[in-house]
Amino acid sequence: MTLDPQVPLRVFHLARRLTLAVVSIAWLHTAGDAARRRLTSRHLTAREAAYAASLPLPSRRCEWLAGRLALKHSVCAHQLRQRGHLVTNREVRVDAIPDGMRAGKPVVDAPVEVGLSHSADLAVAVCGPHAVGVDLEHRRVVPPLLAELLTAEGEPHSADPERRLLAAMPLPLRWACKEAVLKHYGFGLRVDACEVALTGWRPDGRFSWRAGVGLLRHAPAAEGGLKESWAFEIDGYYLAVVST
Incomplete structure:
Protein backbone atom coordinates (compact mmCIF):
# COMPACT_ATOMS: atom_id res chain seq x y z
CA MET A 1 0.00 0.00 0.00
CA THR A 2 1.24 3.50 -0.86
CA LEU A 3 -0.10 6.96 -0.01
CA ASP A 4 1.10 9.36 -2.70
CA PRO A 5 -0.55 12.79 -3.16
CA GLN A 6 0.72 12.82 -6.75
CA VAL A 7 -1.60 9.90 -7.63
CA PRO A 8 -5.24 10.99 -8.13
CA LEU A 9 -6.85 7.73 -6.99
CA ARG A 10 -5.75 4.42 -5.49
CA VAL A 11 -7.96 1.53 -4.36
CA PHE A 12 -6.75 -1.19 -2.00
CA HIS A 13 -8.36 -4.28 -0.51
CA LEU A 14 -7.40 -4.62 3.14
CA ALA A 15 -7.87 -8.11 4.55
CA ARG A 16 -10.73 -10.00 2.92
CA ARG A 17 -13.66 -7.76 3.75
CA LEU A 18 -12.51 -4.15 3.60
CA THR A 19 -11.91 -1.85 0.64
CA LEU A 20 -9.94 1.38 0.95
CA ALA A 21 -10.02 4.26 -1.55
CA VAL A 22 -7.53 7.14 -1.43
CA VAL A 23 -8.14 10.38 -3.36
CA SER A 24 -5.56 13.15 -3.62
CA ILE A 25 -6.81 16.53 -2.45
CA ALA A 26 -3.55 18.02 -3.72
CA TRP A 27 -4.19 16.67 -7.22
CA LEU A 28 -7.69 18.13 -7.25
CA HIS A 29 -6.28 21.52 -6.24
CA THR A 30 -3.93 21.56 -9.23
CA ALA A 31 -6.23 19.87 -11.76
CA GLY A 32 -8.05 23.09 -12.60
CA ASP A 33 -11.69 24.17 -12.65
CA ALA A 34 -12.54 22.36 -15.89
CA ALA A 35 -11.26 19.02 -14.62
CA ARG A 36 -13.11 19.42 -11.33
CA ARG A 37 -16.33 20.24 -13.21
CA ARG A 38 -15.92 17.08 -15.30
CA LEU A 39 -15.38 14.97 -12.20
CA THR A 40 -18.38 16.56 -10.51
CA SER A 41 -20.61 15.94 -13.53
CA ARG A 42 -19.44 12.35 -13.94
CA HIS A 43 -19.45 11.16 -10.34
CA LEU A 44 -21.82 13.28 -8.23
CA THR A 45 -25.59 13.38 -8.08
CA ALA A 46 -27.32 16.67 -8.89
CA ARG A 47 -27.89 17.30 -5.18
CA GLU A 48 -24.25 16.62 -4.34
CA ALA A 49 -23.06 18.86 -7.17
CA ALA A 50 -25.28 21.69 -5.95
CA TYR A 51 -23.93 21.33 -2.42
CA ALA A 52 -20.33 21.34 -3.65
CA ALA A 53 -21.00 24.53 -5.63
CA SER A 54 -22.43 26.20 -2.52
CA LEU A 55 -19.18 25.85 -0.56
CA PRO A 56 -17.54 29.30 -0.56
CA LEU A 57 -13.87 28.33 -0.25
CA PRO A 58 -12.08 26.54 -3.13
CA SER A 59 -9.99 24.58 -0.63
CA ARG A 60 -13.12 23.32 1.12
CA ARG A 61 -14.70 22.36 -2.21
CA CYS A 62 -11.63 20.28 -3.14
CA GLU A 63 -11.57 18.57 0.25
CA TRP A 64 -15.28 17.81 0.13
CA LEU A 65 -15.08 16.52 -3.46
CA ALA A 66 -12.12 14.30 -2.56
CA GLY A 67 -14.06 12.81 0.33
CA ARG A 68 -17.14 12.13 -1.80
CA LEU A 69 -15.04 10.52 -4.54
CA ALA A 70 -13.20 8.36 -2.01
CA LEU A 71 -16.46 7.15 -0.48
CA LYS A 72 -18.05 6.37 -3.83
CA HIS A 73 -14.98 4.59 -5.22
CA SER A 74 -14.65 2.48 -2.07
CA VAL A 75 -18.29 1.39 -2.28
CA CYS A 76 -18.15 0.60 -6.01
CA ALA A 77 -14.91 -1.37 -5.70
CA HIS A 78 -16.19 -3.26 -2.66
CA GLN A 79 -19.49 -4.16 -4.33
CA LEU A 80 -17.70 -5.40 -7.45
CA ARG A 81 -15.19 -7.50 -5.51
CA GLN A 82 -17.49 -8.94 -2.88
CA ARG A 83 -20.80 -9.24 -4.74
CA GLY A 84 -19.95 -9.01 -8.42
CA HIS A 85 -22.21 -5.95 -8.71
CA LEU A 86 -21.11 -3.23 -11.14
CA VAL A 87 -22.23 0.10 -9.67
CA THR A 88 -21.34 3.57 -10.93
CA ASN A 89 -20.32 6.42 -8.65
CA ARG A 90 -23.38 8.47 -9.57
CA GLU A 91 -25.59 5.61 -8.37
CA VAL A 92 -24.05 5.71 -4.89
CA ARG A 93 -25.86 8.27 -2.75
CA VAL A 94 -23.90 9.49 0.27
CA ASP A 95 -25.64 11.03 3.27
CA ALA A 96 -24.76 11.68 6.90
CA ILE A 97 -26.58 10.85 10.11
CA PRO A 98 -28.30 14.18 10.88
CA ASP A 99 -28.32 14.33 14.67
CA GLY A 100 -27.63 12.58 17.94
CA MET A 101 -24.37 11.07 19.19
CA ARG A 102 -23.57 9.73 15.72
CA ALA A 103 -24.32 12.95 13.82
CA GLY A 104 -22.09 13.42 10.80
CA LYS A 105 -21.21 9.75 10.33
CA PRO A 106 -21.39 9.01 6.57
CA VAL A 107 -23.90 6.47 5.29
CA VAL A 108 -24.66 5.21 1.78
CA ASP A 109 -27.68 3.66 0.05
CA ALA A 110 -26.05 0.24 -0.26
CA PRO A 111 -25.82 -2.79 2.09
CA VAL A 112 -22.41 -1.69 3.38
CA GLU A 113 -20.90 0.61 6.00
CA VAL A 114 -18.40 3.38 5.25
CA GLY A 115 -15.94 5.65 7.03
CA LEU A 116 -14.05 8.75 5.93
CA SER A 117 -11.00 10.74 7.00
CA HIS A 118 -9.00 13.67 5.60
CA SER A 119 -5.45 14.69 6.43
CA ALA A 120 -3.14 17.12 4.63
CA ASP A 121 -3.25 16.20 0.92
CA LEU A 122 -5.34 13.03 1.05
CA ALA A 123 -8.88 11.81 1.67
CA VAL A 124 -9.33 8.14 2.54
CA ALA A 125 -12.54 6.12 2.74
CA VAL A 126 -13.11 2.55 3.87
CA CYS A 127 -16.04 0.29 2.99
CA GLY A 128 -17.04 -3.03 4.55
CA PRO A 129 -20.02 -5.27 5.31
CA HIS A 130 -20.20 -4.13 8.94
CA ALA A 131 -19.48 -0.95 10.90
CA VAL A 132 -16.08 0.57 10.08
CA GLY A 133 -13.87 3.39 11.31
CA VAL A 134 -10.86 5.05 9.71
CA ASP A 135 -8.51 7.85 10.66
CA LEU A 136 -5.60 9.32 8.72
Missing part, protein backbone atom coordinates in the same frame (compact mmCIF):
# COMPACT_ATOMS: atom_id res chain seq x y z
CA GLU A 137 -2.98 11.60 10.26
CA HIS A 138 0.04 13.21 8.62
CA ARG A 139 3.48 13.52 10.14
CA ARG A 140 3.45 16.41 12.60
CA VAL A 141 4.64 17.51 16.01
CA VAL A 142 2.18 16.36 18.67
CA PRO A 143 1.31 19.04 21.28
CA PRO A 144 3.02 18.39 24.66
CA LEU A 145 -0.14 17.65 26.65
CA LEU A 146 -1.40 15.21 24.03
CA ALA A 147 2.05 13.64 23.75
CA GLU A 148 2.08 13.05 27.50
CA LEU A 149 -1.30 11.34 27.31
CA LEU A 150 -0.33 9.13 24.38
CA THR A 151 3.10 8.20 25.75
CA ALA A 152 1.52 6.69 28.87
CA GLU A 153 0.49 3.63 26.85
CA GLY A 154 2.96 0.88 26.02
CA GLU A 155 5.85 -0.52 28.04
CA PRO A 156 9.27 -0.55 26.31
CA HIS A 157 10.64 -3.15 28.73
CA SER A 158 7.54 -5.34 28.97
CA ALA A 159 7.81 -9.11 28.63
CA ASP A 160 4.88 -8.87 26.20
CA PRO A 161 6.23 -8.15 22.68
CA GLU A 162 2.98 -6.46 21.65
CA ARG A 163 3.29 -3.94 24.49
CA ARG A 164 6.95 -3.34 23.62
CA LEU A 165 6.02 -2.65 20.00
CA LEU A 166 3.19 -0.37 21.14
CA ALA A 167 5.74 1.69 23.10
CA ALA A 168 7.52 2.32 19.78
CA MET A 169 4.34 3.26 17.89
CA PRO A 170 4.55 6.88 16.61
CA LEU A 171 2.33 9.23 18.59
CA PRO A 172 0.21 10.36 15.61
CA LEU A 173 -0.52 6.71 14.86
CA ARG A 174 -1.67 6.12 18.43
CA TRP A 175 -4.04 9.05 18.04
CA ALA A 176 -5.27 7.65 14.71
CA CYS A 177 -6.04 4.31 16.39
CA LYS A 178 -8.15 5.99 19.07
CA GLU A 179 -10.03 8.15 16.57
CA ALA A 180 -10.70 5.23 14.24
CA VAL A 181 -12.30 3.28 17.09
CA LEU A 182 -14.47 6.23 18.15
CA LYS A 183 -15.48 6.90 14.53
CA HIS A 184 -16.41 3.23 14.13
CA TYR A 185 -19.11 3.77 16.75
CA GLY A 186 -20.05 7.07 15.12
CA PHE A 187 -19.09 9.21 18.11
CA GLY A 188 -15.89 10.87 16.93
CA LEU A 189 -14.51 13.11 19.64
CA ARG A 190 -17.89 13.45 21.34
CA VAL A 191 -16.42 10.70 23.50
CA ASP A 192 -13.00 11.39 25.06
CA ALA A 193 -10.15 9.65 23.24
CA CYS A 194 -8.91 8.49 26.66
CA GLU A 195 -11.83 6.05 26.61
CA VAL A 196 -9.88 3.97 24.08
CA ALA A 197 -6.82 2.48 25.81
CA LEU A 198 -4.31 0.90 23.45
CA THR A 199 -2.93 -2.38 24.81
CA GLY A 200 -0.77 -3.83 22.04
CA TRP A 201 0.53 -3.64 18.47
CA ARG A 202 1.65 -6.58 16.36
CA PRO A 203 4.30 -6.66 13.61
CA ASP A 204 1.58 -7.34 10.99
CA GLY A 205 -0.12 -4.03 11.91
CA ARG A 206 -2.95 -5.33 14.07
CA PHE A 207 -3.50 -3.42 17.30
CA SER A 208 -5.51 -4.22 20.42
CA TRP A 209 -7.39 -1.85 22.69
CA ARG A 210 -9.71 -1.73 25.69
CA ALA A 211 -12.85 0.37 26.06
CA GLY A 212 -13.22 2.70 29.04
CA VAL A 213 -16.34 3.20 31.12
CA GLY A 214 -17.33 6.34 29.21
CA LEU A 215 -17.30 4.55 25.86
CA LEU A 216 -19.10 1.50 27.26
CA ARG A 217 -21.86 3.77 28.55
CA HIS A 218 -22.74 4.70 24.97
CA ALA A 219 -21.63 1.48 23.24
CA PRO A 220 -21.83 -1.56 25.54
CA ALA A 221 -20.79 -3.83 22.67
CA ALA A 222 -17.35 -2.18 22.70
CA GLU A 223 -16.42 -4.43 25.62
CA GLY A 224 -15.93 -7.27 23.15
CA GLY A 225 -13.53 -5.32 20.95
CA LEU A 226 -13.53 -5.43 17.16
CA LYS A 227 -12.72 -8.13 14.63
CA GLU A 228 -10.34 -5.96 12.58
CA SER A 229 -8.03 -3.30 14.04
CA TRP A 230 -5.11 -2.23 11.83
CA ALA A 231 -2.50 0.52 12.20
CA PHE A 232 0.17 1.43 9.65
CA GLU A 233 2.82 4.08 9.07
CA ILE A 234 2.91 4.70 5.30
CA ASP A 235 4.81 7.35 3.32
CA GLY A 236 4.69 9.98 6.05
CA TYR A 237 1.07 9.26 6.96
CA TYR A 238 -0.44 7.29 9.83
CA LEU A 239 -3.48 5.16 9.01
CA ALA A 240 -5.79 3.24 11.35
CA VAL A 241 -8.71 1.13 10.13
CA VAL A 242 -11.13 -0.85 12.30
CA SER A 243 -14.20 -2.97 11.62
CA THR A 244 -16.69 -5.16 13.45
